[in-house]
Amino acid sequence: MSFDLYLIVESVPLMLSGIGITLKLLVISAFLGLLLAILLLLMRISGKWYLDWPAQVYIYVFRGTPILVQIFIVYYGFPQFEFIRDSIFWPILREPAGCAIVALSLNTGAYVSEILRGGVLGVGKGLLEAGSALGMSARQKFIYITTPIAVRLALPAYSNDVISLLKSTALASTITIADMTGIARTIVAETYAPYEIFISMAIIYMAFTWVLQKSFGLIEGYLGRYAKREA
Amino acid sequence: MKLRTSIVAAALAGAVFLSGQVQAEPFRVGMECTYAPFNFKNTDGELVGYDVDVAKGVARIIGADLEFVCQEWDGMIPALLANKFDLVIASMSITEKRLEKMDFSSPYRFSIGQIVGSEKIDRKLFDDDGNPIPENFKGLKVGLERATTYTHWFEEVLPDADVLLYDSNEALYLDLRNGRTDIIMTNPMKAHLRFLSQEEGSGFKLIGPPVDEEKYFGIGVGIGLRQGQPELKSRLNAALKELINSGELESYALKYFPFKLHKDEWGS
Numbered sequence: 412m413s414f415d416l417y418l419i420v421e422s423v424p425l426m427l428s429g430i431g432i433t434l435k436l437l438v439i440s441a442f443l444g445l446l447l448a449i450l451l452l453l454m455r456i457s458g459k460w461y462l463d464w465p466a467q468v469y470i471y472v473f474r475g476t477p478i479l480v481q482i483f484i485v486y487y488g489f490p491q492f493e494f495i496r497d498s499i500f501w502p503i504l505r506e507p508a509g510c511a512i513v514a515l516s517l518n519t520g521a522y523v524s525e526i527l528r529g530g531v532l533g534v535g536k537g538l539l540e541a542g543s544a545l546g547m548s549a550r551q552k553f554i555y556i557t558t559p560i561a562v563r564l565a566l567p568a569y570s571n572d573v574i575s576l577l578k579s580t581a582l583a584s585t586i587t588i589a590d591m592t593g594i595a596r597t598i599v600a601e602t603y604a605p606y607e608i609f610i611s612m613a614i615i616y617m618a619f620t621w622v623l624q625k626s627f628g629l630i631e632g633y634l635g636r637y638a639k640r641e642a
Numbered sequence: 643m644k645l646r647t648s649i650v651a652a653a654l655a656g657a658v659f660l661s662g663q664v665q666a667e668p669f670r671v672g673m674e675c676t677y678a679p680f681n682f683k684n685t686d687g688e689l690v691g692y693d694v695d696v697a698k699g700v701a702r703i704i705g706a707d708l709e710f711v712c713q714e715w716d717g718m719i720p721a722l723l724a725n726k727f728d729l730v731i732a733s734m735s736i737t738e739k740r741l742e743k744m745d746f747s748s749p750y751r752f753s754i755g756q757i758v759g760s761e762k763i764d765r766k767l768f769d770d771d772g773n774p775i776p777e778n779f780k781g782l783k784v785g786l787e788r789a790t791t792y793t794h795w796f797e798e799v800l801p802d803a804d805v806l807l808y809d810s811n812e813a814l815y816l817d818l819r820n821g822r823t824d825i826i827m828t829n830p831m832k833a834h835l836r837f838l839s840q841e842e843g844s845g846f847k848l849i850g851p852p853v854d855e856e857k858y859f860g861i862g863v864g865i866g867l868r869q870g871q872p873e874l875k876s877r878l879n880a881a882l883k884e885l886i887n888s889g890e891l892e893s894y895a896l897k898y899f900p901f902k903l904h905k906d907e908w909g910s
Contacts, residue, residue, distance in 0.1 A: 487813070490820035509808070578698040587785075587817075596808060596846055600716035600789030603723060603743045 418607050422598050426612060429591040433619075436508070436580040436590065440515035441573055447520030452527045466524070473521035475601055479519055479582050486510040486586045511583040519576050526572060530565030563634045572629035574620050580615075591615060668707045670727035671697050675712035677811065678900040679835055680733045690905065693801035694768075695887070695894040696732045696750050700865070703881040716789055716809065719743060722866060729878075730866030735791050737860040745869045749862030749876040750891065751830040755792050756853040758818065758833050759825035761847050767825075779803040785814045785823035792827045795858040811836070818846065825849065831899055862904075883909055 430490030454466035473481070489504055503509035524602045534557050542552040595612045599605050662838040673681040673693055681693040686898050689710055701708045711727045722730050723746060734754040757767065765778045769824045780802040788807040796805055806823060808814050814826045815837045826833075830848055835841040853859065883889040886909035892902040 421743070487816055490816075490822075494821070503819075507822070585809060587808055589807070594808070596716060597788055601739075603719040605717075605720045 415607050417603060418604055419611050422595075422602075423611050423615070425598060426591050426615060427607075429589055429594040430615075431587060431588040432508070433577075433580050433592075436511055436515060436579050436583055436588075437573075438629055439512050439582070441521060441576055442443035443516035444513070444523055444576070447516060448527055452531065455524065455528055456531060458461050467498060468519045470525060473518050478514070478518050478579050479585065482511060482514040482586060485517075487515040492635045493515075503620060507583070507588045510618055511580070511588055515576065515579060515583075518520060518579070519572060523569060526565050526568045527561065529568065530561035530563075533564040534560045541603075543606035550617035559634075563638070564632075566627065566631050566634065570631075573627070576625055577619060577623065578616065579585050602622065649684055649882075655760070668709060669701055669704075669729055670709045670711055672711045672713045672718060672727040672731045673697075673732035674715055674718075675710070677733060677741055678832065680832070681731075692751065692894050692898060693733055695897075696865075696882075696891070697729075699885045699890055699894070700731075700878060704877055705882055706730075714809070714852065715787065719866075722868060724867075728867065732866075733863050734866050735860040736862060736864045737858075738792065739794075740765040740866075745865035745867050745871065745875060746876060747867070748882055749864050749908060750882050750885070751863040751906070752854070752905065753862045753894075754835070754854040754861045755810040755827050755831065755859065756830035756852045757825050757827050757849040758766075758830075758838070759849045763847055763849065764823070765769045772826065772851040774800060774850070776802060782825060783823045785817055787811060787814065787828070791859050794865050795853065795855070796827070798858070815842070830857075831903075835898065847869055 429485065451466045451470065454462040459464060485504070487632075489510075494503065495501065503513065538556055538560070539552055542556050547555070580590060580593035583590050584596055587593075591612065595608050599608045602608070673689075674684060675681055675689060677691070677693075679691050681689065681691040684690050688757050694710075697708060697710075700706075709727075711721075712724070713721050713732075715732075718730055718732060719740065720733065721727065730744075733751065734740070734746075736749060740746070759767075765782070766775065767778055768774055776799070779800045782803050784796060784803045786796060786805055786806055788809060793805065793807065795804055806817075808817070811828065811832065813830060814823075815833075817823050818826050818843055829850055833848070838846060838848070865882075867874060867878070882891075886904060886906070890903055895903040
């Protein structure tokens with residue numbers, strides 16, 4: 412087994428040309444997923460069964476099925492229905508990237524809402540009682556006490572989910588999208604050199620993950636600056 | 643100790659050699675198993691098709707035991723090189739590029755491509771001599787299977803087309819019907835059987851003449867093997883010749899098509 416270094420030098424720039432698409436999938440899905448997660452979270456903690464139950468079912472369905480299957484259902488399944496092809500959503504669902512973003516957002520939204528809920532539930536009861544003692548309304552307590560603390564508590568788990576979303580974007584290559592993985596798969600199929608290409612690919616993803624990890628580390632440090640104990 | 647090891651090794655080698663005389667040699671054959679009518683599973687779950695018949699015919703003449711391995715197309719050559727199987731009998735065209743990495747027998751089927759699109763398409767894609775008109779392909783969404791000869795042809799001949807790469811042939815038809823692509827290019831025999839002759843293929847047709855430029859499509863489809871096995875290669879070639887000259891190869895084709903899929907001159 413020879414390791415063709417020249418091939419790596421030649422193909423890494425090609426793979427990097429897909430970085431824009433990978434980033435686009437990551438950023439848009441993470442953003443839309445977060446909005447969805449907040450909505451689901453509010454439904455979950457609303458205390459009203461008719462909001463809580465649908466959210467629970469949604470989360471169960473999306474955490475209970477493989478993301479690849481969800482992508483296939485959105486991409487190949489939806490267009491089977493005439494009314495979807497005639498709907499206002501078709502311009503989005505017609506595009507492979509639109510389908511990938513829809514599927515990734517729906518999926519990550521389910522996970523992130525549970526992460527956020529963990530953060531909300533982790534807020535000390537005593538703090539909320541103190542808020543009540545000061546005469547704060549439920550809404551004020553949520554905005555000024557629960558939210559800042561919950562965000563801090565949820566952040567480490569959330570960064571985990573963003574990193575996992577980064578790697579899920581690779582699945583978009585199965586629905587014709589030429590992201591980094593899609594380009595890599597085409598190069599492998601042309602050059603028959605899976606080791607060189609996929610190992611370079613793995614290193615690029617790891618570098619990406621490192622950047623994400625460091626950024627979240629900085630945000631964590633910033634948000635936790637008052638909570639640090641003097642050694 | 644060393645001596646004893648070598649004696650044991652020699653004995654083992656002898657045993658292997660002797661048993662090789664009695665038992666047929668095993669042939670592991672890689673194919674997609676989803677590429678109808680060339681290699682696919684029928685409703686009973688049996689592997690059938692033109693490639694499968696060729697594999698069985700060749701194995702019978704050579705006197706080998708067959709074992710089929712199903713492998714996705716884009717991993718076919720890596721799997722052959724990694725010794726996951728010994729032969730590729732999967733409708734793989736013989737091309738210069740592939741010959742750099744692997745070896746092929748002589749061809750057993752010719753290799754062509756044709757465009758499929760809507761009957762209502764309003765562009766003229768080929769001129770009267772059957773040559774493609776590049777400007778009319780501009781901005782057209784074209785569905786192709788990843789890393790096939792069709793992708794190379796499009797890259798070189800019609801670089802302005804907007805190509806989408808799919809991982810399976812079924813997905814090509816699905817997205818053509820869903821309107822995500824305007825045209826696809828694939829094997830016309832297969833497109834006819836799996837799509838155009840079916841209900842879901844209504845409203846679609848073959849567009850333009852079949853393309854068979856040898857530079858892209860090669861001289862045809864052969865049996866793939868790892869390099870450095872000239873003896874195996876010549877046995878495969880001899881077996882294919884026998885299938886052609888006995889008329890057996892034609893009978894395989896006639897099971898699925900009203901015509902044969904090889905040239906008679908390959909037999910001489």
